[in-house]
Amino acid sequence: MSNTVHQLFTDNKPSILFLVKFVVLYFILNTLYGLYIEWYSPQADPLTWFVSNNTRWLLSIFHDQITISSSGLIEKIAIQRQGITVINMFEGCNSINVMIVFVVFIVAFSNQWYRSWKFILFGLVAIYVVNLARVAGLFWVSYYFPGSFYLFHKYLFTGLIYIGVFILWYYWIKKIRKHEPGNRAA
Numbered sequence: 001m002s003n004t005v006h007q008l009f010t011d012n013k014p015s016i017l018f019l020v021k022f023v024v025l026y027f028i029l030n031t032l033y034g035l036y037i038e039w040y041s042p043q044a045d046p047l048t049w050f051v052s053n054n055t056r057w058l059l060s061i062f063h064d065q066i067t068i069s070s071s072g073l074i075e076k077i078a079i080q081r082q083g084i085t086v087i088n089m090f091e092g093c094n095s096i097n098v099m100i101v102f103v104v105f106i107v108a109f110s111n112q113w114y115r116s117w118k119f120i121l122f123g124l125v126a127i128y129v130v131n132l133a134r135v136a137g138l139f140w141v142s143y144y145f146p147g148s149f150y151l152f153h154k155y156l157f158t159g160l161i162y163i164g165v166f167i168l169w170y171y172w173i174k175k176i177r178k179h180e181p182g183n184r185a186a
Contacts, residue, residue: 048077067080127164
């Protein structure tokens, strides 16, 4: 029996190591992020404010009188048009959780993750920009088609941001990782 387990581990060592690295690093980063969020509770955290400010700026290009404000003691930020709240931003809207999953995958999958730092940085910026477009799109959906907000928020725009992450991963595996020293994958 132990010989079979040893053989199973040997045959699947790269996959098992990937899963272990992924789970451990994800747990560590997600825990640190959770502690960061709790530090600012019950107020919204600075990263969510940063995303809200950038969303306000982006929306101000197309709409007038776009403002943001704290929504009381709950951890959300109201994005308003002409003083009327159109959407509320919570910490999950800042894309940090998506960024954590992106980074953890690259680090866990890479033989030499430190060689991938430029791609990680590029991916984080790309995720941030896509998320800004997502939040702005949700603002427009909520403003012009409020009955469709749930569908767009829950499925369409969330799916689009994850499709973007999968495209980044695929590109990294096919184009960048194959050039790492010691990598036999083509």
